[in-house]
Amino acid sequence: MRRFAPIKTLLFISFILILSACQTAASSVLPADLPVEVQPTQTEPTKLNHPTSTAIQTSEPPVYIYQPNPDLPGALQEQIKTAALTQQSQGSSNEGTYTFEFGESHAVGNWIYVLAAPFPTVTDEVSFIWLENLWHGRPEDGISTLITSQEDLPALTSVLGEPGETVSTLPKADLLETAWTTRHTWAIIPFEELEARWKVLSIDGQSPIHKEFDPGKYALTVPISLSTAGSGLNELPPGLEDVHFSNLDPSRITTVMLTGVTALVRATAVGMDERGVLVPGEHIAPIMRDADILHISNEVPFAEECPPHTMGGYLVFCTDESYMELLRSVGTDIVELTGDHFQDYGEQGMLFTLDLYAKEDLPVYGGGKDIFEARAPVKLEVKGNKIAFIGCNAKSANFAQASETSTGAYHCDMDYMAQAVRELRAEGYLPIVTFQHEERYDWSPNAQMVRDFTIVAEAGAVIVSGSQSHVPHYAEFYEDSFLHYGLGNLFFDQYGIAQYTDVGFLDRHVFYEGRYLGVELIPIQFIDKVQPRLMTDVEKAETLTIMFDTMRMWWKNENNQPVMPDWK
Numbered sequence: 217m218r219r220f221a222p223i224k225t226l227l228f229i230s231f232i233l234i235l236s237a238c239q240t241a242a243s244s245v246l247p248a249d250l251p252v253e254v255q256p257t258q259t260e261p262t263k264l265n266h267p268t269s270t271a272i273q274t275s276e277p278p279v280y281i282y283q284p285n286p287d288l289p290g291a292l293q294e295q296i297k298t299a300a301l302t303q304q305s306q307g308s309s310n311e312g313t314y315t316f317e318f319g320e321s322h323a324v325g326n327w328i329y330v331l332a333a334p335f336p337t338v339t340d341e342v343s344f345i346w347l348e349n350l351w352h353g354r355p356e357d358g359i360s361t362l363i364t365s366q367e368d369l370p371a372l373t374s375v376l377g378e379p380g381e382t383v384s385t386l387p388k389a390d391l392l393e394t395a396w397t398t399r400h401t402w403a404i405i406p407f408e409e410l411e412a413r414w415k416v417l418s419i420d421g422q423s424p425i426h427k428e429f430d431p432g433k434y435a436l437t438v439p440i441s442l443s444t445a446g447s448g449l450n451e452l453p454p455g456l457e458d459v460h461f462s463n464l465d466p467s468r469i470t471t472v473m474l475t476g477v478t479a480l481v482r483a484t485a486v487g488m489d490e491r492g493v494l495v496p497g498e499h500i501a502p503i504m505r506d507a508d509i510l511h512i513s514n515e516v517p518f519a520e521e522c523p524p525h526t527m528g529g530y531l532v533f534c535t536d537e538s539y540m541e542l543l544r545s546v547g548t549d550i551v552e553l554t555g556d557h558f559q560d561y562g563e564q565g566m567l568f569t570l571d572l573y574a575k576e577d578l579p580v581y582g583g584g585k586d587i588f589e590a591r592a593p594v595k596l597e598v599k600g601n602k603i604a605f606i607g608c609n610a611k612s613a614n615f616a617q618a619s620e621t622s623t624g625a626y627h628c629d630m631d632y633m634a635q636a637v638r639e640l641r642a643e644g645y646l647p648i649v650t651f652q653h654e655e656r657y658d659w660s661p662n663a664q665m666v667r668d669f670t671i672v673a674e675a676g677a678v679i680v681s682g683s684q685s686h687v688p689h690y691a692e693f694y695e696d697s698f699l700h701y702g703l704g705n706l707f708f709d710q711y712g713i714a715q716y717t718d719v720g721f722l723d724r725h726v727f728y729e730g731r732y733l734g735v736e737l738i739p740i741q742f743i744d745k746v747q748p749r750l751m752t753d754v755e756k757a758e759t760l761t762i763m764f765d766t767m768r769m770w771w772k773n774e775n776n777q778p779v780m781p782d783w784k
Contacts, residue, residue, distance in 0.1 A: 281311055323440070328463055330436065332395070333415045337417075341419070348377075348435075351383060363391055424464055471508045471725065473724050480535045484707060489524075500749065511550050513554070514553070518572050519568065520568055551581075554582035554609045583624060586619065591618075600729065605648050625652070637677050641676035649681070655684055655685060679697070681703065686708070688719055691767065717742075723737060
């Protein structure tokens with residue numbers, strides 16, 4: 217086998233390679249003035265990969281340009297702007313437009329409106345048929361006019377149809393004052409424009425301020441849809457796959473329920489012993505538990521050796537530890553200790569009571585082991601809303617003797633109370649101030665109550681409430697603050713003692729995104745010395761009429777003229 221080429225063959229190949237290299241080197245140094253003959257090449261020219269116009273339209277992703285819709289509510293337009301979904305047009309051939317409009321074709325959210333009346337309105341609920349008839353110019357009863365803003369008219373028209381002559385448009389800033397000063401006039405406003413002087417009316421059982429609210433079953437839910445009509449592009453614009461626009465996020469609503477007098481003694485306690493500890497709350501516990509924060513003003517201390525209760529009229533009170541189960545069952549979240557009877561069983565009883573509440577993980581205010589604890593506010597943050605409670609006893613110091621060295625309720629120092637409220641507001645809290653004030657068996661407060669309530673309202677309290685009254689008092693607004701001078705009894709045996717001692721209120725306050733939206737008054741009726749229940753519609757209308765008539769009697773302007781029309 218031959219494994220190597222002959223030497224002659226190798227020498228010949230080397231000679232050929234050297235000759236080729238010399239010729240290449242010589243051609244690179246030819247004088248510039250010598251003619252060079254360029255031979256045509258037979259190689260195919262290189263093809264550049266430029267896409268055709270058709271390729272641009274199919275290979276590049278489409279560009280969606282947002283087309284503003286002037287019919288959308290202003291707050292929705294701000295949400296769209298904040299979402300940063302828009303692009304500037306570049307004049308490309310693959311651009312298309314999209315917009316948002318009213319409808320359900322490609323839902324991306326909803327806008328919630330409310331039917332709102334002035335706060336002193338007896339009616340709580342209407343039907344959609346009633347509202348629709350009023351909207352189309354066919355009023356069925358005393359309400360003859362609906363007002364709304366021009367900005368919101370397109371959204372409302374999309375769900376209610378073209379309005380009749382009963383609908384008027386006004387500047388947003390004029391809606392509340394017009395409704396308050398014009399008889400038979402209600403309004404439709406966006407949820408985000410609610411404030412405390414409005415009363416939200418349910419429609420067929422649905423209300424945006426209730427936890428069971430279902431937008432799909434509510435007559436004033438306006439669906440928002442994405443539209444690419446006429447753009448020639450059928451794909452969903454990028455960034456909009458999970459977008460949801462709305463003016464209501466139920467997870468950010470906080471409800472606070474304030475209550476009146478609780479004293480689990482005398483006939484109430486006898487009934488609890490005979491019929492069961494939970495009997496007082498049997499009819500109203502569900503609505504109380506529904507609150508995010510349930511306030512109880514328990515005036516009476518617990519005692520380790522509390523004697524058996526009787527039906528008499530004695531005024532030195534204590535409560536058996538087993539009665540704590542009633543407070544648990546109604547969903548108590550915070551306890552006020554400003555009551556007159558907190559000291560009835562001395563320091564030992566007060567300390568025992570404070571220890572029980574601590575074991576239940578229940579914050580307390582208005583009373584404590586010393587003045588520093590008693591006057592300290594309780595600060596809570598629930599669903600993003602910062603709410604604080606602070607309270608005091610405004611009666612004689614004999615009822616409130618907390619000091620630097622002694623246990624008890626806090627006696628009101630109004631300078632301190634006002635300063636504490638201002639500091640809470642500076643920290644971002646919405647203060648609720650509750651008083652154990654003078655007792656009046658009448659619907660109207662006295663001058664001292666009005667003065668003290670006004671002091672803390674001027675300091676920034678959003679709610680001022682009276683926990684002392686055995687008869688409900690009327691409510692009013694002081695600038696942006698809601699003042700309810702007394703709520704009546706919650707659990708106490710004054711049924712039949714005097715006119716209206718068998719009537720009380722649960723005040724359900726609503727907060728949203730750091731704002732106070734208002735209150736829902738829930739009247740209760742005692743059926744005996746042990747149990748209250750929710751009022752019937754007829755009873756509720758009668759009770760609210762008494763309250764609002766009393767408000768009209770007392771609310772005067774600087775010329776001592778009534779400032780409230782006669783709503784019914």
